[in-house]
Amino acid sequence: MLSIEDLCVKIGDKEILKDIHLYIDSGETHVLFGPNGAGKSTLINTILGNPKYEIVSGSIYFKGKDITDMPMYERAKLGIGISYQSPPAIPGVKLKNLLEIITNRDWSEIEKMAEILNFKDFLEREVNVGFSGGEAKRSEILQIYAQNPDFIMFDEPDSGVDVENVELIGTIINELLDKNKMPSDRKKSGLIITHMGHILNFMDVDRAHVLYNGIVACSGHPEEILNNIIKHGYERCVECYQKKEH
Amino acid sequence: MLSKERALKIKEIAEKYRNVPAPYGEDINLEEYKIEKGGISVDSLMELDEGYKSKLESIGIDIEEKTSAGSYLQINNKAVYSKTDSKIEMMPISEALKKYNLDDYLWNLVEIKDKYTARAALELTEGFFIRVPKGVKETIPLQTCLLIGEESSSQNVHNIIIVEEGAELNVITGCATSPHVKSGLHIGVSEFYVKKDAKLTYTMIHDWGENTHVRPRTGVYIEENGVFISNYVVMTEVKSIQSYPTAYCVGDNSKVTFQTVAYGKGNSKMDLGSRVVLSGKNSSADMISRTIVVDNAEIIARGHLVGESENVKGHLECRGLILSDNAHLHAVPELEAKRTNLDLTHEAAVGKIAENQLMYLMSRGLTEDEAVSLIIKGFLNVDVSGLPPKLAKSVEQIMEMTLDAS
Ligand SMILES: Nc1ncnc2c1ncn2[C@@H]1O[C@H](COP(=O)(O)OP(=O)(O)OP(=O)(O)O)[C@@H](O)[C@H]1O
Ligand SMILES: [Mg+2]
Numbered sequence: 001m002l003s004i005e006d007l008c009v010k011i012g013d014k015e016i017l018k019d020i021h022l023y024i025d026s027g028e029t030h031v032l033f034g035p036n037g038a039g040k041s042t043l044i045n046t047i048l049g050n051p052k053y054e055i056v057s058g059s060i061y062f063k064g065k066d067i068t069d070m071p072m073y074e075r076a077k078l079g080i081g082i083s084y085q086s087p088p089a090i091p092g093v094k095l096k097n098l099l100e101i102i103t104n105r106d107w108s109e110i111e112k113m114a115e116i117l118n119f120k121d122f123l124e125r126e127v128n129v130g131f132s133g134g135e136a137k138r139s140e141i142l143q144i145y146a147q148n149p150d151f152i153m154f155d156e157p158d159s160g161v162d163v164e165n166v167e168l169i170g171t172i173i174n175e176l177l178d179k180n181k182m183p184s185d186r187k188k189s190g191l192i193i194t195h196m197g198h199i200l201n202f203m204d205v206d207r208a209h210v211l212y213n214g215i216v217a218c219s220g221h222p223e224e225i226l227n228n229i230i231k232h233g234y235e236r237c238v239e240c241y242q243k244k245e246h
Numbered sequence: 247m248l249s250k251e252r253a254l255k256i257k258e259i260a261e262k263y264r265n266v267p268a269p270y271g272e273d274i275n276l277e278e279y280k281i282e283k284g285g286i287s288v289d290s291l292m293e294l295d296e297g298y299k300s301k302l303e304s305i306g307i308d309i310e311e312k313t314s315a316g317s318y319l320q321i322n323n324k325a326v327y328s329k330t331d332s333k334i335e336m337m338p339i340s341e342a343l344k345k346y347n348l349d350d351y352l353w354n355l356v357e358i359k360d361k362y363t364a365r366a367a368l369e370l371t372e373g374f375f376i377r378v379p380k381g382v383k384e385t386i387p388l389q390t391c392l393l394i395g396e397e398s399s400s401q402n403v404h405n406i407i408i409v410e411e412g413a414e415l416n417v418i419t420g421c422a423t424s425p426h427v428k429s430g431l432h433i434g435v436s437e438f439y440v441k442k443d444a445k446l447t448y449t450m451i452h453d454w455g456e457n458t459h460v461r462p463r464t465g466v467y468i469e470e471n472g473v474f475i476s477n478y479v480v481m482t483e484v485k486s487i488q489s490y491p492t493a494y495c496v497g498d499n500s501k502v503t504f505q506t507v508a509y510g511k512g513n514s515k516m517d518l519g520s521r522v523v524l525s526g527k528n529s530s531a532d533m534i535s536r537t538i539v540v541d542n543a544e545i546i547a548r549g550h551l552v553g554e555s556e557n558v559k560g561h562l563e564c565r566g567l568i569l570s571d572n573a574h575l576h577a578v579p580e581l582e583a584k585r586t587n588l589d590l591t592h593e594a595a596v597g598k599i600a601e602n603q604l605m606y607l608m609s610r611g612l613t614e615d616e617a618v619s620l621i622i623k624g625f626l627n628v629d630v631s632g633l634p635p636k637l638a639k640s641v642e643q644i645m646e647m648t649l650d651a652s
Contacts, residue, residue, distance in 0.1 A: 071608075093620055098620075
């Protein structure tokens with residue numbers, strides 16, 4: 001589904017990502033850990049094609065196509081989607097209106113999902129205007145549900161979300177990523193950024209990576225890596241990072 | 247009629263200002279615009295030719311008159327049609343001057359102090375006179391339209407609206423230039439009186455065309471507990487508009503809202519202001535202006551709040567988007583306080599479309615053009631407050647139509 005090779009990314013003059021390799025197969029969901037400022041959001045935005053992030057070298061392939069230089073909206077049309085960490089407000093545009101524009105599903109399905117997310121009252125509200133942190137996350141989930149992409153990136157879908165809603169969002173994401181289907185029937189792929197790990201209790205993830213200072217310092221079994229981070233913080237990752245730097 | 251002394255006085259002042267340019271806006275040579283005398287008259291808006299009819303519809307006028315409490319149509323300087331079947335009194339101002347003494351209403355709120363007001367005072371001028379009797383609350387809107395139908399001519403208008411004590415009125419005014427007219431001038435004097443406990447909602451849609459100069463001169467007087475709401479929408483090209491309506495909140499607890507939505511394109515030059523003088527205790531004002539400039543257009547968005555009494559409150563919100571390097575946008579918010587115990591605020595912001603909004607929508611699959619257009623629609627989508635739903639809808643539609651066409 002997605003394959004990244006030798007990716008180096010700059011913002012302005014600052015080098016943020018270094019030699020990233022990442023391979024996510026069809027039906028797989030990966031999780032991305034890493035301390036604040038490690039470059040997690042940068043990686044996601046680069047995959048999306050945000051022109052603010054300058055690709056210095058390397059390539060991104062999606063569904064077998066080289067999308068390294070493809071404009072953002074074409075990537076979206078090709079099936080890449082995102083649920084943002086902190087989405088901007090679009091004053092004057094109703095959420096309902098935006099959903100109608102981006103949707104690839106019937107309106108009745110969206111209404112049903114809005115109901116499940118306890119978000120029906122927000123359809124008439126302006127997109128993200130005055131939304132609380134947790135409300136903005138639910139708005140993102142609803143939009144991504146409407147858009148229904150094949151590869152979905154979730155940038156901290158759980159941060160600022162209360163306990164009940166973390167379970168709700170986790171369960172919905174799991175469903176969106178085909179995890180309730182038999183492994184061979186799974187078509188969707190995902191990449192999830194989380195600090196908390198709690199959301200993973202409601203999801204099935206296949207592989208985890210730790211991004212440290214712009215480098216993938218470690219990849220492996222999600223539970224193992226999470227337990228390590230919980231026990232030792234990112235201390236162990238520093239060691240791996242230093243090994244990889246050289 | 248006017249009393250002899252008053253008529254003389256007005257004439258005397260107007261003569262003095264015959265050639266005096268206005269402080270704002272491009273100076274216009276009035277000699278280039280003749281004053282058309284004759285014109286048609288009709289018994290129903292349906293009798294108008296197709297060109298006029300479709301023009302009227304495009305500026306929100308219901309030509310079948312199914313959803314209006316009455317209609318007034320003026321082409322050039324002649325009242326072509328004026329009819330209402332509600333309790334509201336409506337007639338051409340020329341008739342009102344025969345019927346009533348208007349000493350207290352004519353040239354009372356608008357000063358003659360430039361060549362445009364002078365022309366309206368001295369030359370052939372027509373307009374609507376509307377009076378809502380005490381206690382009459384008309385919920386269905388009244389529609390008035392002012393059309394320029396003759397080449398290189400000057401339309402001179404003088405309007406008066408009086409909403410008597412406890413009465414309510416909703417007016418929509420559509421202004422346009424006939425499609426075949428290449429150049430024109432509109433001078434429009436409007437004086438509105440909102441008496442005690444009364445309410446006037448006035449919605450104006452301009453569609454003048456790229457070669458028409460427009461010089462409105464408006465004054466509004468609001469008594470105790472009175473409410474005045476103005477919605478002004480201009481979405482199409484114009485050669486120049488310069489206006490600076492002033493509302494006087496004289497009564498205690500009186501309230502004013504000015505909402506301006508302007509989309510400047512082509513070579514349009516607009517100098518749009520609104521001023522509120524808060525002299526009644528607890529009076530308040532809200533001014534919202536949303537402007538966009540593209541191409542070579544130029545907009546100056548002015549706002550001026552004057553607090554002259556205790557506990558008055560005023561807020562001025564002025565936002566502008568500039569979408570072309572050849573365009574020009576200038577926001578001039580002014581606050582003036584003459585008492586300690588008051589609260590006047592403003593926020594102004596001009597700039598380009600926020601990159602993060604654009605990226606957000608594009609990552610959902612919208613092309614750049616689609617994203618820009620959606621952001622612009624949202625930006626201009628001020629809540630057209632106080633309008634009956636149907637009218638609000640049609641204002642919204644007019645905005646969408648013009649945006650989609652561009
Ligand atoms: N516009 C910018 N200009 C300069 N530096 C930037 C810019 N945007 C991001 N950065 C820097 O890039 C680095 C990576 O930021 P990024 O947002 O990718 O981190 P993150 O891993 O998502 O962190 P968090 O967990 O806090 O969300 C940070 O040091 C950040 O300050
Ligand atoms: Mg981040």
